[in-house]
Amino acid sequence: MSTTLLLIARRLGAAVLTLLLVSVVVFTISSLLPGDAAQETLGQSATPEAVAALRAQLGLNEPAHLRYLHWLGGLLTGDPGRSMANNLPVREIIAGRLPKSLLLAGLTAAVAVPVALAIGILSAMYQGSRLDRALNVVTLSMVAVPEFLVATVAVLVFAVKLRWLPSLTMIPEDASLGDFLRAYALPVMTLCFVIIAQMARMTRAAVIDQLSQPYVEMAALKGLRPARVAFVHALPNAIGPIVNAVALSLSYLLGGAIIVETIFNYPGIASLMVDAVTSRDMPLLQACAMVFCTAYLLLVLIADVCAILANPRLRNQ
Amino acid sequence: MTEAVSSTLGTEPTPAAPVGLRRQALMSASGWVGLGIVVFWTLVAIFGPFLAPYRVGAIVAADVFEPFSAQHLLGSDYLGRDVLSRVLSGARYTVGLALAAALLASTVGGALALFAAVSGRWIDEVVSRLMDAMISIPSKIFALVMVAAFGSSIPLLLLIAAVTYVPGAYRIARSLAVGLNQMDYVQVARARGEGRFYIARVEILPNMINPMLADFGLRFVFVVLLLSGMSFLGLGVQPPHADLGSLVRENTSGLGDGAPAILMPALAIATLTIGVNLLIDSLPTRARRMAGGA
Numbered sequence: 056m057s058t059t060l061l062l063i064a065r066r067l068g069a070a071v072l073t074l075l076l077v078s079v080v081v082f083t084i085s086s087l088l089p090g091d092a093a094q095e096t097l098g099q100s101a102t103p104e105a106v107a108a109l110r111a112q113l114g115l116n117e118p119a120h121l122r123y124l125h126w127l128g129g130l131l132t133g134d135p136g137r138s139m140a141n142n143l144p145v146r147e148i149i150a151g152r153l154p155k156s157l158l159l160a161g162l163t164a165a166v167a168v169p170v171a172l173a174i175g176i177l178s179a180m181y182q183g184s185r186l187d188r189a190l191n192v193v194t195l196s197m198v199a200v201p202e203f204l205v206a207t208v209a210v211l212v213f214a215v216k217l218r219w220l221p222s223l224t225m226i227p228e229d230a231s232l233g234d235f236l237r238a239y240a241l242p243v244m245t246l247c248f249v250i251i252a253q254m255a256r257m258t259r260a261a262v263i264d265q266l267s268q269p270y271v272e273m274a275a276l277k278g279l280r281p282a283r284v285a286f287v288h289a290l291p292n293a294i295g296p297i298v299n300a301v302a303l304s305l306s307y308l309l310g311g312a313i314i315v316e317t318i319f320n321y322p323g324i325a326s327l328m329v330d331a332v333t334s335r336d337m338p339l340l341q342a343c344a345m346v347f348c349t350a351y352l353l354l355v356l357i358a359d360v361c362a363i364l365a366n367p368r369l370r371n372q
Numbered sequence: 373m374t375e376a377v378s379s380t381l382g383t384e385p386t387p388a389a390p391v392g393l394r395r396q397a398l399m400s401a402s403g404w405v406g407l408g409i410v411v412f413w414t415l416v417a418i419f420g421p422f423l424a425p426y427r428v429g430a431i432v433a434a435d436v437f438e439p440f441s442a443q444h445l446l447g448s449d450y451l452g453r454d455v456l457s458r459v460l461s462g463a464r465y466t467v468g469l470a471l472a473a474a475l476l477a478s479t480v481g482g483a484l485a486l487f488a489a490v491s492g493r494w495i496d497e498v499v500s501r502l503m504d505a506m507i508s509i510p511s512k513i514f515a516l517v518m519v520a521a522f523g524s525s526i527p528l529l530l531l532i533a534a535v536t537y538v539p540g541a542y543r544i545a546r547s548l549a550v551g552l553n554q555m556d557y558v559q560v561a562r563a564r565g566e567g568r569f570y571i572a573r574v575e576i577l578p579n580m581i582n583p584m585l586a587d588f589g590l591r592f593v594f595v596v597l598l599l600s601g602m603s604f605l606g607l608g609v610q611p612p613h614a615d616l617g618s619l620v621r622e623n624t625s626g627l628g629d630g631a632p633a634i635l636m637p638a639l640a641i642a643t644l645t646i647g648v649n650l651l652i653d654s655l656p657t658r659a660r661r662m663a664g665g666a
Contacts, residue, residue, distance in 0.1 A: 076505035199645035204638035310512040332520040347513045
């Protein structure tokens, strides 16, 4: 057990270190701004005195490494500064948006994971069959389709032609469960499209990896039915790799959310970030970027820890 | 599934393959479809603007968001411009930018990996850590931060896309190079007293090329999706230039009419990326397995 804990602790340490490096990269890029933030905010007609005053107020006169440390300290204590667009604390803006994005991600995962696992396990069990090859071509095509095409076609079919679903995601305060589901149907459907394909492909690979082990061959030689071999013998051992695959594919949600939240005008953190880029609101942008990177690292970390825990060689020590 | 096939990767399969092996050695049907699509888009990217029936920026249709017609095969856009002409010219931006960015990413990633593999442990460690940190930033987030900081002119977009995918190419190339570095023939070359760069260039590089080509195809797909996504958000290619993603964005108001102006450019992107994916998937497994997944 201690070896396992040690491995996990080391992995955790590496994740923290990576996050720190990520913060350096994000800060460096976003403070290399040509022109400077004070000039940008006040516009071309500002007096030099006003610009100098704002520069001092924003702390732009300090050397870069001190600004980085201030910024990092602010992030760690939960105060990543003020938005330059509307002067609200970044923390408040993000706190209002983050739960909405998490809800969208949660709903997507709830739909995508069971479907993807079913497709992945099925095509692994019938590896090489016509079904498997057909699913391969289908999922391979699905991962390559841009989200905005899926969203556009979905809106065209379900909102414009059939008029079943709203094309923008707006939830009134007193929404019933039906309204709620209708409002979320299109964004969730769009996000699921790519995620399911990705996850099914990785699940298939994980299960096939197990099915090619000698003990599975042994079980088959004993005369067990393929379903029993797959579900009773192979699957328990494949759970670790499968959870690993699921966590890694969920990280694709982050990129997909940016397009989907924008298209459906969904008030989540991804559309917030796109707005921050458009208005060049650097404090907000940096904080959003760090939220996304943390979420991504967290998912990868979960995937890695599951892989460690699932390794039978480490389980009984 | 032998040397003969993998060495002809990307070109016509050898017709001299033994009849018995033929079924196995040739690409699958989906692979042929993929190859066909890739060849089609390559031709469009090269000759598209010459084939365009109208000038790209000219307002030629009587009405906006016209449906398919004989004068305007793919209808007209939100200003009454010919969609077919716009797609033919947009494809050049999409394919050209993605090709250049993927090439840059694979070359730089591959070169860094070779350098790290034949250099000492410290250099390898430093470069690898840095790449690990960069790969931990989701590509769209990275691109958004870069665009916010530097703007989105075409050379910058090219650079942004290339930088975004260098770490992925590096990671794959490094694992290949480190593996090859342990091979007996490399040890022999080292014992013979060959220099580091001779070993990298003559002994390791030639054996990395095939898997790196498959990886290059994947990078190309990623770049196409990334750049058209950015253009769709209005943060990519800026007017008066337009890639396929920009075409989708500028015609969003036609969605209510179900105008071809919005669907056609989006479908064009999807066929391009699906085509490349199908082609890579049917490459000989050896090359593909080593190139890894997404």
